[in-house]
Amino acid sequence: MTADPVLNAIRDRRSIRKYTGDPVSDDAVRAILEAGRWAPSGMNNQPFRFLVLRKSDPRFEALAGLTKYTHIVRGCDAMIALFLDKKATYHEQKDHQSAGGCVQSMMLAAHAMGLGTVWLGQMMNNAPQVLEALKLAGDDYEFITVLTVGHPAEPGTANRKPLEEYMLEAF
């Protein structure tokens, strides 16, 4: 534990897959989206596009059926779907790297507000069906992922290898 809230959030954020069902306010969702907006991108091309799906939206249940993690989706209060706008992209690898940073920023923002998220990358296996369910053209948008958002019902448990195992050379 350090005294710095950013460093603590980076370390303490865990994926949350069970939610209490308490509502997540529009203000909180907006703050998460703002964090995504301020993510870095190559040449500052800002190719990210967001779609917020609430439980009352028929598309919410459609997406729940497009992942093996249906139970996680159904338990969350809101989903944030992230896309790349193909008109704004410029380099496949760098745009995907930017998207990863964008998701991380949104997850950290949620964590900072006491909310839990999980990055549902598995839904990407059904990317064409996701675009179809959302009536988005594949020529215009690339589906990146969905982030589920809710109030945590339990803490996350994941751990990490010691830093030495990440290092190519001793530091």
Ligand SMILES: Cc1cc2nc3c(=O)[nH]c(=O)nc-3n(C[C@H](O)[C@H](O)[C@H](O)COP(=O)(O)O)c2cc1C
């Ligand atoms: C690219 C990516 C895809 C992921 N896809 C899924 C997923 O489909 N379902 C899921 O439950 N977690 C998914 N996760 C969450 C990881 O399982 C999680 O980040 C990892 O186990 C470490 O746990 P932590 O986030 O609690 O530190 C994904 C994470 C990333 C970065």
